[in-house]
Amino acid sequence: MTAATTRRPVADRFGPLYPASAMTLPVIPSLPMPRLAAPPPDVRNLSPHYRDHYGPNILREYPAGNSGDRIAVIDKAFPHSVYDMMLLATLGDDRVIASSVGDVPKAMLTALLTFCGQFVRYIHASSTRRRFGLDGAQLMIGTNYDPSTTDRDNGQWWDKRMHWHLNCWPATAYRDTSIVPLSEVHDVNRRRALVDPIAHLAAQVMGDAYRTQALPAGCRLAGDTELSGGPVGFKIALPDWDFLSDPACARLLVDLHDVAAGAYGQLRECFTGSPAASPPWTRPELLPPDQVTANLNELAWLSEPSRRGLAMLRSLLRDVTANEMDLMRADMDLANRCLTLAGLDYHLGFWSPPQLGSWRGHPPVYLVMQFKLLSAIGSSPAIGGGVASILDRFRGPIMSAQQTRLRRQFQDGFLAVLERDAPEAAA
Numbered sequence: 001m002t003a004a005t006t007r008r009p010v011a012d013r014f015g016p017l018y019p020a021s022a023m024t025l026p027v028i029p030s031l032p033m034p035r036l037a038a039p040p041p042d043v044r045n046l047s048p049h050y051r052d053h054y055g056p057n058i059l060r061e062y063p064a065g066n067s068g069d070r071i072a073v074i075d076k077a078f079p080h081s082v083y084d085m086m087l088l089a090t091l092g093d094d095r096v097i098a099s100s101v102g103d104v105p106k107a108m109l110t111a112l113l114t115f116c117g118q119f120v121r122y123i124h125a126s127s128t129r130r131r132f133g134l135d136g137a138q139l140m141i142g143t144n145y146d147p148s149t150t151d152r153d154n155g156q157w158w159d160k161r162m163h164w165h166l167n168c169w170p171a172t173a174y175r176d177t178s179i180v181p182l183s184e185v186h187d188v189n190r191r192r193a194l195v196d197p198i199a200h201l202a203a204q205v206m207g208d209a210y211r212t213q214a215l216p217a218g219c220r221l222a223g224d225t226e227l228s229g230g231p232v233g234f235k236i237a238l239p240d241w242d243f244l245s246d247p248a249c250a251r252l253l254v255d256l257h258d259v260a261a262g263a264y265g266q267l268r269e270c271f272t273g274s275p276a277a278s279p280p281w282t283r284p285e286l287l288p289p290d291q292v293t294a295n296l297n298e299l300a301w302l303s304e305p306s307r308r309g310l311a312m313l314r315s316l317l318r319d320v321t322a323n324e325m326d327l328m329r330a331d332m333d334l335a336n337r338c339l340t341l342a343g344l345d346y347h348l349g350f351w352s353p354p355q356l357g358s359w360r361g362h363p364p365v366y367l368v369m370q371f372k373l374l375s376a377i378g379s380s381p382a383i384g385g386g387v388a389s390i391l392d393r394f395r396g397p398i399m400s401a402q403q404t405r406l407r408r409q410f411q412d413g414f415l416a417v418l419e420r421d422a423p424e425a426a427a
Contacts, residue, residue, distance in 0.1 A: 009426045012373065022200060027389065029185050034396055035079065044068070044158050052159065054074055057123075060073045060415055062418065064107055064112070068092025069091060069104070070092075071112060079407075082407050084165065084397065091104070099162055101270065103425065109254070110250055113363065115164075119141065122417050123137065123139060135355075138163070138169045138354045139350075140349060141164060142161055142348060142368075144348075148342040155345055155376070156378065188337065195232055195388075196371070196374055199372075206234040208306050222236060226409075230368075231370065236252070236367045241365050264344040270299070270315060277342050283320055340374060347369070
């Protein structure tokens with residue numbers, strides 16, 4: 001399935017998928033992030049062992065269960081923030097790549113969520129807030145999933161192993177940013193990166209697929225209207241941040257992945273006749289529109305608005321020719337613009353609005369699932385009042401000596417928390 005190959009600066013073949021209200025969404029088209037002075041080469045992890053790729057950027061490793069599985073805490077080479085780090089899930093047999101929450105053992109997922117919860121408590125601690133100036137800070141914890149796409153940029157491009165981003169942006173990182181309506185973002189690739197054309201429709205479809213599932217106690221489905229400034233996507237309101245340590249949270253994540261994967265497989269079969277993802281530099285032929293519509297009508301779980309939206313999607317898609325694929329293979333920018341993602345692609349993360357002053361009480365916390373069809377990035381975080389923002393991690397200012405020192409102190413403080421609760425950590 002591919003998009004048209006036009007390269008005009010404003011026209012977007014998939015524009016009709018956006019609801020009218022989407023064009024008024026507040027977004028941050030570019031938010032420069034401080035970067036390292038001498039980062040390693042910007043390449044995908046194709047190494048046989050994760051240590052070969054991450055090397056000295058591995059801060060600590062922790063066992064997860066009794067099967068040799070480990071969680072590596074990594075200092076990101078291209079930071080999302082001065083105050084961030086990454087958790088990489090590695091299985092005992094490193095030749096096996098676990099890409100999703102459903103691919104890892106229960107012990108691994110439980111440990112990952114425990115670490116995420118510890119990160120939140122570390123950020124909320126008054127000593128941390130005072131030391132690093134984090135009053136009004138924005139938190140985002142999430143992971144990207146797309147094991148299938150290897151022929152164009154995608155949310156899980158650099159490493160197909162599941163990895164969780166632990167991001168904290170102090171108010172100073174976003175308070176002077178320029179927020180504009182999505183309609184004022186005229187570059188198609190940038191607009192799609194902020195809000196993918198499929199985002200609203202996919203959230204609606206996921207709501208259809210998930211409506212028969214029982215939610216854990218204290219959780220409820222949430223609509224866009226209650227999240228002013230919150231991210232676009234399928235959303236579940238959680239009781240609080242402590243829910244991350246509840247076994248029900250791990251089960252909820254796996255359920256979401258399984259429901260999304262099942263629904264995607266059915267829909268792909270409706271569109272192409274097969275649920276299978278595409279090999280690199282290929283996309284399956286589309287079934288005729290009337291056949292797709294008939295197939296969609298056979299899915300009893302789909303609501304009528306979702307059927308209409310998916311029928312519109314089929315009218316906008318077209319098959320790619322061999323010549324066009326050759327052109328895209330020679331031009332990654334063209335591929336990013338014109339080639340759909342090869343399989344299921346989503347960002348799954350926890351989000352809460354920034355809190356001023358004391359962190360006591362129970363700020364709203366949401367689990368958000370954002371689906372992608374064309375976006376070249378995994379997540380455009382909702383920070384600073386924007387529902388989405390593009391972090392410029394390559395052309396921002398080089399971290400000052402003070403920022404570098406604070407970053408290391410921040411990471412060391414979190415590692416001390418993990419060391420206290422996980423004494424078997426390896427260097």
